[in-house]
Amino acid sequence: AHGKTKPRLIACEGSFHGRTLGSLALTHTPKYREPFLPLIDVEFVPFGDAAALARIMRDDVAAVFLEPVQGESGVQVPPPGYLRAVRELCTRHGSLFVADEVQTGIGRTGAMFAYQHEDVKPDVLCLAKALGGGVPIGAVVMTEAVAALLKPGLHGTTFGGNQLACAAALAVLEVVTQPGFLERVSAHGAQLQAGLRRIFPEALAVRGQGLLIGVQLPSDPAAIIRAGFDHGVVVGPAGGNVIRLAPPLTISGEEIDELCARLAAAKAAV
Ligand SMILES: Cc1ncc(COP(=O)(O)O)c(C=O)c1O
Known part of the structure; x- marks a missing residue:
């Protein structure tokens, strides 16, 4: 939506976001991305290094994408304060903070979402894996402000909104939200x-x-x-x-x- 004034996308070294075109562009690991070049331009910064991100953040950054704990690169837990610093930088520059919690979300890290360990909120949250408890479902959750950019029909997919998958996700949420x-x-x-x-x-x-x-x-x-x-x-x-x-x-x-x-x-x- 801000392509002209905010053309830059930032992701982290060591990241894995998936193998479809957009998520592959955000994936740093050469063995996954190189067979499919050229991809969308993405700048990579070291994971866990808020100072490195601060050095390249400007108002022309559309979004910063990261896994709160990197999974594929070897279960990398960032230093305390990192997610808060990323949140602050994104807020200061009007950039979206996108948390890919496909691997860490829905209880995996002992919190419903891993970003809660630092008491911050992303603008966009990607979920899958545990959400379905084995049934295939993914979800992109966003703030009202971000959702306002997406008009009905702009995004869609053949199996989106599948009732069976949604029922499975509701059952998972019932279990994961039980006290204790x-x-x-x-x-x-x-x-x-x-x-x-x-x-x-x-x-x-x-x-x-x-x-x-x-x-x-x-x-x-x-x-x-x-x-x-x-x-x-x-x-x-x-x-x-x-x-x-x-x-x-x-x-x-x-x-x-x-x-x-x-x-x-x-x-x-x-
Ligand atoms: C953090 C993260 N994001 C995205 C994905 C990709 O998910 P999918 O293969 O369903 O596109 C994975 C898969 O392992 C992942 O760990």
């Missing part, structure tokens, strides 16, 4: 991080928020991840030799103990 649910996610995250530190004393870092956890190992974790499958544990790789764990938010304390025991056995089998 998010506190349990945080407590279980702490329990899992402690277990992982015991299993991987050689880890360069065990970090995360809530039940989104990364174990950064000194070398490629592929063999351990493969052995995990043989022991009934599904974990995935992320950037920088990281094993990423994102278990169901409904996992119990006993199940975390079992997960740790199985992961320890998988590691021993490598």
